[in-house]
Amino acid sequence: MAITREEVLHVARLARLSMSPAEADKMREQLDNILAYIRQLDRLDTADVVPTSHAVEMGTPFRDDSVHPFEEKEEILKNAPDREGDFFRVPRIIED
């Protein structure tokens, strides 16, 4: 078994996903299959292989440090479920 039910629930909680016990079992089984498939790579000797962060290696694309303001603030704000003036209104985070 590549992943436990507890690990599935832990990751779900970090991702703010709620799932029923049946869904958690199904998810565990599917993730287990995916991880088992990927584990085939363990059969290779990778001692001399440099870790890969990206599939395609090429030069870094940069942009120059110049300002081009985005003029449609309203387009950004209108996606929000709630607002107050030009602020986004969000649930209060209690920190104490």
Add this chain to the structure above:
Amino acid sequence: MRDNQGMEFEAVIGLEVHAQLATESKIFCACPAAFGAPPNENTCPVCTGMPGVLPVLNRRVVEFAVRTALATSCKVREKSVLARKNYFYPDLPKAYQISQYEMPLAVSGHIDIEVEGETRRIGITRIHLEEDAGKLVHAGAFAGAQTSLADLNRCSVPLMEIVSEPDMRTPEEGGAYLRRLRDILVYLEVCDGNMEEGSFRCDANVSVRPKGQKEFGIRAELKNMNSFRNVEKALEYEIRRQTEVTLDGGTIVQETRLWDADAGVTVSMRGKEEAHDYRYFPDPDLLPIHVDQAWVEELEKTIPELPGEKVARLVSRYGIPRYDAELLSSSRRLADFFEASVAAFGGNPKVTANECIQWKDVVAAGKLSPETIAHVVEDRETGKVSATASRKLVELAIETGKPVRQLRDEKGLTQVSNARALEAIVDKVIACNPKEVESYRGGKAGLLSFFVGQVMKETRGKANPRVVQEVLKAKLG
């Protein structure tokens, strides 16, 4: 620190600095990075994390960080990786912060600091790039408020995190390291270094251990310190607290503590620890950052003389005290001004240094020319103006923008140092005060300053007091 059983403790301190890079635009989009715009004015689909957008790295951000790395003797990696740090918070619309994790931009550097006449080398573990988050405004600050307001202007403003080794042992060393690091960033012009406004922020990791013990104690992370003084005070408090807990047989808990500047204490942030599972992974939207040797060499040429080197050079070249050299080197502009002032006349560097330090705010504001200081110093050395008059002349020069020598002549602020010119006035003062003359001649030497005062009064402060004294002594003696 020593307890009553003679057990001695030492602190182990490491500092993490977040410096806002002084770019025009944000790190991954073309929104302005400027401070103080109306809410959500500086936002776009990229920095608010809309679906389908693609971040593109600002070249100057990398240049600034590489220059910082070079100035702190770090090793710049040919290849580094931007990673996603995943967590949910209302000031973070993408639900991840783009940062660097396993492969930071630069590693293994150091900064030399001086504390109580001793040089200490503080290691730098790493320098990496990341983006800032937005800002939450807690509307209607009453306890029952159910909502906060989010302003995403700061989202994706470029930050550079500089992590030190746990090499500091006292709050003073922590303060010295921070000041020196801040000065370096300001010299490089990569960060404005303003701690109050948050463009230079510091978190501290601190633990205590019995002196001589090799292993580190359990550490607390201190946050919310917005001045150098507060960092030192928070460290002092926390070291004392941990020492007391340990001596009382208690155990230190690994936790984050907030500095409460008003109460002068650190307070535990309970329950924040369990969420530290960020599931970092390389950001698939951003290719690795490649910095080749040619680029590093090109940037190396842009590194100015740094504060530590400048202090040493000012001391050896001008023979001024180290303390003065430190004050002058706290700003590149001030140090340059000092050197230009000395060059303009070649007068006593110590006197010139004092003048520059005295007027440093005006120098910073660009309202004073090196010639003004040079002329004032020269006139004082040749006895043409008094210390009081020279102060007044500088003030007038700032006010009117006129050359000091012209002001000196216009306002008649030339000091009379010619003994012969003063003799008549001295004679008059002696004639007018026969009783005092008698007492003085009878042995009350302290009355000399009375006569000097009278002469100064007669000349409306224009006489050179040193010459007046000589003339008086000759006439009275």
